[in-house]
Amino acid sequence: MxxxxxxxxxxxxxxxxxxxxxxxxxxxxxxxxxxxxxxxxxxxxxxxxxxxxxxxxxxxxxxxxxxxxxxxxxxxxxxxxxxxxxxxxxxxxxxxxxxxxxxxxxxxxxxxxxxxFDEVIMNAPLAVQQLEVGYAHYGELMEQINASFTYISPCFHTQAQGMLTAVNAGIIGGTDIAFFNDYTAEAFRFVDRNLLALEHISSLDLYNTIYEQLLFYTLAQARQVDITCCxxxxxxxxxxxxxxxxxxxxxxxxxxxxxxxxxxxxxxxxxxxxxxxxxxxxxxxxxxxxxxxx
Structure with missing residues (x-):
């Protein structure tokens, strides 16, 4: 790898x-x-x-x-x-x-x-550093996004309201290149279609974790692809x-x-x-x- x-x-x-x-x-x-x-x-x-x-x-x-x-x-x-x-x-x-x-x-x-890195990580379809569970900013930013963005990634609708789960992308990768092609295409689509709405986001720094880390997790869940954590x-x-x-x-x-x-x-x-x-x-x-x- x-x-x-x-x-x-x-x-x-x-x-x-x-x-x-x-x-x-x-x-x-x-x-x-x-x-x-x-x-x-x-x-x-x-x-x-x-x-x-x-x-x-x-x-x-x-x-x-x-x-x-x-x-x-x-x-x-x-x-x-x-x-x-x-x-x-x-x-x-x-x-x-x-x-x-x-x-x-x-x-x-x-x-x-x-x-x-462990061989389990190196051979995984999807691998990340860890899951992020219970971080309030994901839910807070998604409320702002749902209220002001013109395009919401379909997989975001599958997560329950409240405390959301994402990944930490300190390391991220895998063998499932088809997933990464779809994931990155959707991330750029989400960003591109909402560039004019960024003024409604309270923290652009944390917004980066939405389209990188939260989107990765929710799309993997929607596709039923296992995520291996370091x-x-x-x-x-x-x-x-x-x-x-x-x-x-x-x-x-x-x-x-x-x-x-x-x-x-x-x-x-x-x-x-x-x-x-x-x-x-x-x-x-x-x-x-x-x-x-x-």
């Missing part, structure tokens, strides 16, 4: 005039963003021969030409996405899923693996996913999701792991940062 990562640069350009946030991608500072990309990519390459990057021209310049990350193939098809609003950051991931023609697993750049039974407790090896005895997978990127302890542990596991690259990166080459 092919491993895929993606980077759409347009969502980061909204901070282009802010020195502190430029290229930080949600992290405390841009150096941690660069460290995260490096550690995530290096760890994937340690275990897998093929790791593809789907990006745009600016992303290739940053990750390949400047950071010199060892991706085996690079696709700059995200150049075609420039007409979309920069708030819709998950569209870059959806595009990466949509162009796959063989079994794949997409791994976010804030995910760090410490051993290969982790189960987590509920709302995600703090252990921020742990790096050595901080918890069972830490085998780290996902610095959301607020984890702005946690000083998480950032410190990220830097420590890159320095201890890949010292040559770490000191090369620090030199590039000091000399303003990045």
């Amino acid at each position: 092919k491993i895929v990562q993606s980077y759409w640069s347009k969502p980061t350009k909204k901070y282009s005039d802010d020195v502190f946030y430029k290229h930080a991608n949600g992290w405390l500072a841009k150096k941690y963003n660069y460290m995260a990309w490096a550690l995530s990519c290096f760890n994937l390459r340690k275990h897998y021969d093929v790791v593809e990057l789907v990006t745009d021209a600016a992303g290739k310049k940053l990750l390949i030409d400047q950071l010199e990350l060892p991706y085996t193939t690079v696709n700059v098809g995200l150049e075609s996405m420039s007409h979309y609003p920069d708030d819709l950051w998950a569209l870059g991931k959806l595009y990466a899923y949509s162009i796959q023609d063989e079994p794949f697993l997409h791994v976010d750049a804030d995910v760090f693996i410490w051993q290969p 982790f189960g039974g987590l509920g709302k407790r995600l703090d252990w996913l921020f742990a790096f090896p050595g901080t918890l005895p069972t830490s085998q997978y780290t996902h610095a999701a959301g607020g984890g990127k702005r946690d000083k302890i998480v950032c410190s542990r990220l830097e420590h792991r890159l320095r201890s596991d890949y010292p040559d690259y770490y000191y090369w990166l620090m030199h590039k940062l000091r000399t303003l080459e990045l």
Whole structure:
């Protein structure tokens, strides 16, 4: 199974005039963003021969030409996405899923693996990090969507009202390419037909989870396709996913999701792991940062 990562640069350009946030991608500072990309990519390459990057021209310049990350193939098809609003950051991931023609697993750049994925995950028709159960924002946003959008994906009508179930797409993929073709086509249809109604959505950041994570789960349920989870039974407790090896005895997978990127302890542990596991690259990166080459 092919491993895929993606980077759409347009969502980061909204901070282009802010020195502190430029290229930080949600992290405390841009150096941690660069460290995260490096550690995530290096760890994937340690275990897998093929790791593809789907990006745009600016992303290739940053990750390949400047950071010199060892991706085996690079696709700059995200150049075609420039007409979309920069708030819709998950569209870059959806595009990466949509162009796959063989079994794949997409791994976010804030995910760090410490051993290969289980074969159950690698052979699953549909695989995700975990289910998200009981997150109130899904129901709240769907109320706004039902009240203001002109097109509602048919599978959304199959979920009961109240607390909704979605997936966490820290990792997402599978062998069922036909499903991914239909899922991504429906996600873009849903987004495209409702672009003029985005002003009615209270949080565009969380809206991304509707057309990526909630739609994935509801369509799989409607099609009766099983979803295999890397982790189960987590509920709302995600703090252990921020742990790096050595901080918890069972830490085998780290996902610095959301607020984890702005946690000083998480950032410190990220830097420590890159320095201890890949010292040559770490000191090369620090030199590039000091000399303003990045």
